[in-house]
Amino acid sequence: MRQPSLRLTLTLAIGSLALLAALLVLRDMYVGWQRLERVEALREATLLGDGLFDATEKISVERDIGYSILHASGKDIVGDLSRRLLQSRRDTDQLFRDSMGSLSAYGMADLNMKLKKAEEQFASLQDLRGKIDAAMALPIAQRDRALSQRWFKDSTALIMNLQELWMDFARHYTDIDVFMTLRMRFKHILGIIMDYSGRQRSLIGRLFAENVDPTPEEQADLLRWAGVAENGWVIGGTLADQGGLAPGITPYFNDALSHYFTIHDMVQGIFYVPGAATRPYPISVEFWLDLATQANDSLSALKDAAMTQSRDYAEKLEMQARLFLLYHAVLLFVALSLCLYALRTVRRRVLHPLRDLADALADAAEGKPVTFISADGNRNDEIGALARALRALQRKT
Amino acid sequence: MRLSLGLALLMLVAGFTVSARAQEALQLHEQEIEAGLIYNFLKYITWPSETSRADVAVCVYGEDSFINYLQLMAGRTVNQRRITVRSARDFPAAESCDLLFINTSGKDQWPQMMRFLRGKPVLTVSTIDGFTDKGGMIEFGRKGSRIQVLLNVDAAQAARLHVEDRLLKLVTVTHAPLPDEGR
Numbered sequence: 240m241r242q243p244s245l246r247l248t249l250t251l252a253i254g255s256l257a258l259l260a261a262l263l264v265l266r267d268m269y270v271g272w273q274r275l276e277r278v279e280a281l282r283e284a285t286l287l288g289d290g291l292f293d294a295t296e297k298i299s300v301e302r303d304i305g306y307s308i309l310h311a312s313g314k315d316i317v318g319d320l321s322r323r324l325l326q327s328r329r330d331t332d333q334l335f336r337d338s339m340g341s342l343s344a345y346g347m348a349d350l351n352m353k354l355k356k357a358e359e360q361f362a363s364l365q366d367l368r369g370k371i372d373a374a375m376a377l378p379i380a381q382r383d384r385a386l387s388q389r390w391f392k393d394s395t396a397l398i399m400n401l402q403e404l405w406m407d408f409a410r411h412y413t414d415i416d417v418f419m420t421l422r423m424r425f426k427h428i429l430g431i432i433m434d435y436s437g438r439q440r441s442l443i444g445r446l447f448a449e450n451v452d453p454t455p456e457e458q459a460d461l462l463r464w465a466g467v468a469e470n471g472w473v474i475g476g477t478l479a480d481q482g483g484l485a486p487g488i489t490p491y492f493n494d495a496l497s498h499y500f501t502i503h504d505m506v507q508g509i510f511y512v513p514g515a516a517t518r519p520y521p522i523s524v525e526f527w528l529d530l531a532t533q534a535n536d537s538l539s540a541l542k543d544a545a546m547t548q549s550r551d552y553a554e555k556l557e558m559q560a561r562l563f564l565l566y567h568a569v570l571l572f573v574a575l576s577l578c579l580y581a582l583r584t585v586r587r588r589v590l591h592p593l594r595d596l597a598d599a600l601a602d603a604a605e606g607k608p609v610t611f612i613s614a615d616g617n618r619n620d621e622i623g624a625l626a627r628a629l630r631a632l633q634r635k636t
Numbered sequence: 637m638r639l640s641l642g643l644a645l646l647m648l649v650a651g652f653t654v655s656a657r658a659q660e661a662l663q664l665h666e667q668e669i670e671a672g673l674i675y676n677f678l679k680y681i682t683w684p685s686e687t688s689r690a691d692v693a694v695c696v697y698g699e700d701s702f703i704n705y706l707q708l709m710a711g712r713t714v715n716q717r718r719i720t721v722r723s724a725r726d727f728p729a730a731e732s733c734d735l736l737f738i739n740t741s742g743k744d745q746w747p748q749m750m751r752f753l754r755g756k757p758v759l760t761v762s763t764i765d766g767f768t769d770k771g772g773m774i775e776f777g778r779k780g781s782r783i784q785v786l787l788n789v790d791a792a793q794a795a796r797l798h799v800e801d802r803l804l805k806l807v808t809v810t811h812a813p814l815p816d817e818g819r
Binding site: 490491493494496497498500501502504505506507508509515517519520521522523526529530533536537 | 661662664665666668669671672673675676679680705708709712713714715716719781782783802805806
């Protein structure tokens with residue numbers, strides 16, 4: 240069997256090495272590319288989740304005001320609350336439509352049912368808005384008490400559905416980065432705190448507006464909701480620590496926590512202790528709603544800080560994934576360049592001089608005058624040594 | 637006749653007792669709310685930057701149970717500053733406070749205190765009747781059965797305190813120049 244030429248052998252060896260190196264780097268690049276796509280999707284999902292979260296918050300604010308206004312009678316109070324209600328409706332409509340549109344565009348089959356339900360619930364709330372407006376035109380004694388209960392129940396149901404929707408959506412992205420997953424959980428817990436502090440705010444607002452004692456059932460609800468919110472603060476603190484959020488959000492977290500508990504302490508004695516309520520209440524409903532809105536602003540500041548941190552972190556992940564790809568592209572380029580350089584060097588410095596020497600020897604064998612070596616004669620390597628030996632042989636013969 | 641008179645007297649006494657208890661409970665609830673409002677003052681009033689510290693000191697001048705409600709705020713934070721609560725037993729101690737609550741027992745010392753604190757960025761708060769007319773900054777008053785918060789913006793501005801609009805929504809703004817300025 241004919242042996243392969245040295246040229247072929249060396250070309251094959253270097254080519255194989257180049258191919259192997261390229262395959263290894265390309266495999267890593269493929270993994271990196273996949274990660275980049277996932278991280279990009281995660282970043283977009285974070286933005287969408289933030290929009291959905293904002294929509295939920297606005298519905299919660301509208302729920303509070305709508306619930307209080309149905310029990311308010313003073314012209315000034317109703318006028319003030321009506322202005323706030325209109326503003327909150329505008330905010331809710333815009334954010335709800337935007338987030339539902341973006342969520343539908345994802346085409347996630349497992350979300351369809353909840354999406355459809357949310358649209359139906361929102362349509363029902365819009366119907367109730369009309370009924371609230373009609374009720375506001377009536378004296379308080381003629382208003383349907385069931386309307387406020389239905390408004391509270393339906394808006395709370397929509398808030399809970401949106402929270403579940405967000406969790407189901409976020410579930411698609413929990414395998415990408417553990418810190419990001421913890422941050423998403425933190426946001427979910429923050430949503431729960433907002434919801435349950437909003438529930439307390441709404442009910443207390445109604446009690447202030449109606450100037451009535453809480454029923455035992457209402458007091459039980461207040462205590463339960465306060466318990467859920469307080470647990471939320473504990474869990475939220477842990478998740479913020481574990482998710483690496485703490486350094487950036489701790490000041491906002493402490494402020495929001497302090498504000499929440501200060502507002503809670505203000506009405507603790509009146510509404511949370513059985514039989515302790517004394518009327519007439521020392522503050523009006525609009526005063527209470529101002530205080531509650533300010534406490535909610537502290538929560539919103541915390542939410543904004545957490546969202547900014549999460550977005551920055553998602554951008555950092557994306558940047559890391561891009562750098563990974565760039566690094567591997569450079570690595571591939573360097574590896575291939577080195578192989579080409581090696582191939583060229585072997586051809587120029589080994590194969591060509593050997594061929595020239597062989598040709599010269601063949602000429603010598605035919606008795607032609609030959610100069611064995613030209614440019615390579617001064618080389619201080621094996622080829623140079625061979626050339627010098629042949630030149631010595633030529634001189635002797 | 638004697639029995640019915642005795643019963644009527646008993647009902648009257650019981651009625652007074654219940655009413656007194658209700659009144660007492662109402663006062664407690666008012667104090668809880670006023671203590672909470674102090675937090676909002678700290679949140680929506682800005683002190684001059686050169687006096688800003690890591691902690692925000694809330695002080696009570698004179699003996700009063702109100703400090704117990706304020707103590708609930710100790711250790712909490714507002715605008716990223718930790719709240720400390722303490723008693724201010726004399727004027728120099730009051731000077732180092734960011735917010736000074738003067739209880740009604742300090743009513744007689746207020747004119748002296750006001751002169752001592754003039755121009756210093758100390759937010760003064762009290763339930764003393766007519767406090768804002770006498771150079772105080774914030775007064776917890778009553779309008780009917782409800783708490784009314786009066787804010788003397790002139791006194792606050794003289795102490796270089798900036799009141800944010802968010803707080804102005806909660807208070808009734810008054811204008812009363814510092815008493816000595818007119819002399």
